[in-house]
Amino acid sequence: MKRKKYYISVLIFFISVFSVFGQTRKQLEAQRKKLNKEIKQVNTLLFNEKKKEKNALENLKDINKKIEVRAQLISTINAEAKILSKEINRNQKELAKLNKNITDLKKDYADMIFKSYKSKSQQSRTMFLLSSQNFYQAYKRLEYMKQYTSFRKKQGEEIIVKTNVVKRLNDSLLYQKTQKDTLILSEKHQKKQIEDDRKNQEQLITTIKKKESKYKKSLQSKIKEEKRVTAKIDKIIRDEIARANRIAAAKLKLKNKPKTVKKNEFILSPEAKALAVKFELNKGKLPWPVSKGIVVRKFGKQPHPTFPGITVNGTGLHIVTSKGMNAEAIFNGKVLNVLMSSEGRKNVLIQHGNYISSYNNLEITYVKKGDVIKTGQKIGKIFTDKVSKKTKLIFVLFKNTTRLNPSSWILRR
Template sequence: MGNLKFNIFLALVFLMSYASFSQTKEQLEAQRKKYRNEITRYNKLLFKEIGKKENALQDLKDINQKIQVRNKLIKTIQLEAKLLSKGIKTNERKIENLKKNLEALKTDYASMIYKSYKSKSQQSRMMFLLSSQNFYQAYKRLEYMKQYASFRKKQGEEILVQANFISKLNDSLRYQKSVKDTLIFVEKNQKDAIISDKKQQESLITTIKKKEGKYKREIKKNVREEKIVAERIDKIVREAIAKANKKVANKPKNSKKNEFILSPEAKALAAKFELNKGKLPWPVQEGIVVRKFGKQSHPLYPGIEINGTGLHIVTSQGSDAEAIFNGEVLNILVGSGGTKNVMIRHGNYITSYNHLENAYVKKGDKITTGQKIGRIFTDKVSGKTTLIFVLLKNTYKLNPASWMLKR
């Protein structure tokens, strides 16, 4: 009976440790899948036109990003393999302990069977009972024989349970070893891919160094142009606020100059927008963020500072921008290259969808979540289709990544 209790305890310990192991393993598997999908998107969306001299600077930035993701994937694979190795060693120790316990059970059971057989050869069960001095002794002997038979049966069942449990542990062990072998193979492939990416990286660096002055001038020019666009958006928003607030008859005493005075309907819409923080859909069906929000050094020239007013999202050619929430088209701006910027108001929140080839909506249109608002422009030189997505609360710029669903 002591052995049975020990076995039950051992099984519970195994199941509890396996549940904890599985939970961590599942998290790493999800992370590994995420990075692999990200690499697939990088190859699909960022490297169609690689090799053109005009794209060298952008291609280098993209390859650097892809190498970073590959390194994250390799690190995740290594953690997963380490976790599996730990699980395999734990299983091997448990199997060894269970085998020793099973051998002890079998020895004990064999001894009991032998004694039982020997007892039967000396005298039959009936003679054992008939030789009793009185009825009470005969009754006790009968009960003893029943208990002995029951104990033998339980020991036989316990041996079967132990054997089945060892078999299941062995199956789990074989599966874990095969998964680990697969992970090692994937890790090797990723390391080989990084070697290939780095060769391409070195080639691009050589190309860029030959025309470094030209590239720096282009970057500074783009920074200036983006600043002009940002200032234009700010001006449009301030004018829209002033115009909307001018129509309000009874202005609240605590109203501020560059903030919308909200009607009850606009206030309710803004409240719903805020409640959906972290759950809002992306403005594209598929995409990669190639530039984040906020002030940052240029990835290749740290001396040049970029002010990311929103997210730069690369998507597939022919993609449409989609509204992330219900609202009304506040304005449609036209850029110097003819690209359009659709601005949608959601109470005192504004979303800006810039770098559109054309717009499907017009100023004043009511918009619903997920509605297609324009075709995103594809650059003929780089071959990339990039949406510049900006989020504001009144005139204050927010990080859109904090408001949208995690991908």
């Protein structure tokens, strides 16, 4: 009975080791695959095309992105390898226990077989029964002989089962060791790649420092232009809200604006309120505005990676994608307006109740003001810069006139 309990506990341990570590390892494995995919996207979207003009600052930004993703991958590989090492060590200890248990079991079984052999003749068994003092003792001896035979059979079966457990554990260890070796090779490869990237990074930094004033001036000019465009879009959105509110008030036959509505906030009809609630309920689950792409600039204020003292403000997400890709609506709504920049780039604003999603830097648009839009609908073709060869969508999200961090609203990739 004790041996049976031990065997059950071994099996439970064997299963639990894989389930406890397996869950964490699965998460790390998924993250590793995701980062490998992201590195491929970085190489494809940022480095495959030959640029007409060399811009050291832009190239440095791309290299920094590649190094950042590779560093995350190396960290993930290390974590996965550590978990595998712990798992291998624990399984090796359990394997040693199982082997010792089988050795003891085989010894007991051999002793028992030997003793049984010495008294195995039918005559000795018959004499053992006939020498009983009474019928009750003879019955007890017969039961003992049956139990002894059954016990021998169970011991033999237990040896076979435990031998199979050891074999499976051995196979598992071999597989785990192969996995670990593969991870170590992958880590070495990534470290070699990151060393090459860092050499390129240093060369670019040296180039930039030689013409630092020129690059700084160009950068500050771009930041100033971005602020001007941002202010212009903000004004357009305020005007659009005021215009939409005048129409809503007329439809709802409101003489005065409701007291609960603040300045620069949409007056919502019951249908618009319901849409806004649905939009909010989908926070963190909304689809990306492009089917594939990588974020090259995040939301919010961030220090410039090369020039200390210069702050870059991300009004939304800058997503680089493949040439010819389309921007897609993240939720049901209505086109609030289609704007055009002085360079001819288009920006589609879609209203979702009191939320607005903005799809900027489009070459061609497929929608017009007032169109009803469905989730995933193609909004327009994203512009590809002829100099940098990059196809970049600037995706911005508002609640009324307040900018939101789109990363908190769209699905994590």
